[in-house]
Amino acid sequence: GSVLFSAADDYYSKDSSFTAWHGQGAEALGLSGEVSSQRFKELLVGEIDPFTQMKRSSGDATKDERSSGDATKERLGYDLTFSAPKGVSMQALIHGDKAIIAAHEKAVAAAVQEAEKLAQARTTHAGKTITQNTGNLVVASFRHETSRALDPELHTHAFVMNMTQRGDGQWRALKNDELMRAKMHLGDVYKQELALELTKAGYELRYNNKNNTFDMAHFTDEQIRGFSRRSAQIEEGLAAMGLTRETADAQTKSRVSMATRDKKTDDYSREDIHKEWVNRANELGIDFNDLSWAGKGKDGPQTSMNTVPNFTSxxxxxxxxxxxxxxxxxxxxxxxxxxxxxxxxxxxxxxxxxxxxxxxxxxxxxx
CATH class of the missing domain: 1.10.10 (Arc Repressor Mutant, subunit A)
Incomplete structure (x- = not known):
């Protein structure tokens, strides 16, 4: 959602294992490669270059922000978070599989590219304010590798700066309605590209028809649950209310998620965390090198929402x-x-x- 004035620069850059600029807007500003902390902070406050300060106004606020009293606060940008399935995170972060990290990065880039199609800004024409499609965003991505419960969780925060370049070359605040409406769609684009890249890399995937998700085929459900302590916390919170993930609405799940969040801790080093992961994986009998189907007593990976044989184009x-x-x-x-x-x-x-x-x-x- 929207990120207002806050310690956004601290939150997004802390514990990041990889950062990168994305988007045609970033390209127009000459930004590529690693995200510089200084440049990130400058863009947060609309500093295009040493001579250009982008103006934002309460007129750029959304209807919800105006009604909640947030219209006078400046929106720094928007957080799009893309998280890999648990088994994918396990294979990438415990086993150290670089091919999966590369697949994740490609999928994030594809989702950001899709988001750019929705970029808009307001402009005035003949005394009337109209919406213009701009097709460019300035996005800083920050990859993280742990959940709040210190389980492996490969995910990227794609921070969309509240700016876009209009056709007249002027930089203006984003009109974010389409972008916010498309968050679920962008998540689907990420998942689709990730699954495709993993399949290309030779991994078998198993699919869940019920909620259109997938995961690595060589892990059992029990092994995945063993590294899903954060999910267990949320499920326990819902159970206390007589609800499940299936019966609770999105607002309730979000509220329970916030209520059960642990504070992020710096008490453990990356090495200590990884060592604990390896020990837990051994206790669960995980063999990261055996990529064969692990769904004992279940249908094979081809029995999924995808019934088209692999040899089909x-x-x-x-x-x-x-x-x-x-x-x-x-x-x-x-x-x-x-x-x-x-x-x-x-x-x-x-x-x-x-x-x-x-x-x-x-x-x-x-x-």
Missing amino acids: PEVKADRAIQFALKSLSERDASFDQSRLLAVANKKAIGQASKQDIEAAYYRAVA
Whole structure:
């Protein structure tokens, strides 16, 4: 969500194992590679360069911020967080698998690229304020590797600066409505690209039809639960209210999550934490080198929401995903838009076809 004046620079840069600039807006400012703490702080307050200070006003506030009294506070930016599934985090961080880290970074970059399509700013034309699509963002990403419960949790905070460059070259505050509405969609883009990259790297994945998630096929549910203490804390909090993850609404889950949060601690070194992970993995009987299917007594990894055999081309898989989405949505609704169709198709094709494959299949279908 929105990040107002706070210690944003401390929060996002603390304990980061990797930082990077993303977005065409960053490119326009000559920013690439590692995020400099000084440059990050300058951009937080709208300093484009030593001679240019971007002006922001309460007119840039959202309706919710105006009604809550936050309109007079300056929004520094927006936090988009992309988290790998638990088993993926375990393989990457306990075993030290660099191919998974690379897959995660590619998936984050793909999600940010998608977010740029939603970048907008206000401009005045003939005395009227209108919205202009800008197509560029300034994004600083910060990769972290632990949860608050000190379990392995590969995740990246993509901090979207509250600025974008209009067509006239002027830098203005973001009109963030579309971006905030698309947070779930951007998470799906991340997951789809991550699954695809992991599949390309030779990993088998198992899928959960119920909530459209996936994880490494060579870990059992018990082994994954053994490294999910944060999830267990939230589930216990919900259980005390007579609820589960399935029955609780998003607001309740968010409230319980905040209430059960441990304070981040600096008491343990990275080496100490990793040593404890290795010991726990040994106790759970995890073999990181054995990548065979571990779902004992269950169907194999091909029995999932993806029933297309692996030897089928991505184009064919994408075509089938589009047909599935058309059929599925047509049975429920008399009409639906392109974005909903693509969202369903992308979930269907997770790990099997890229977002670009799905879009190409859509245009083939409507041609």
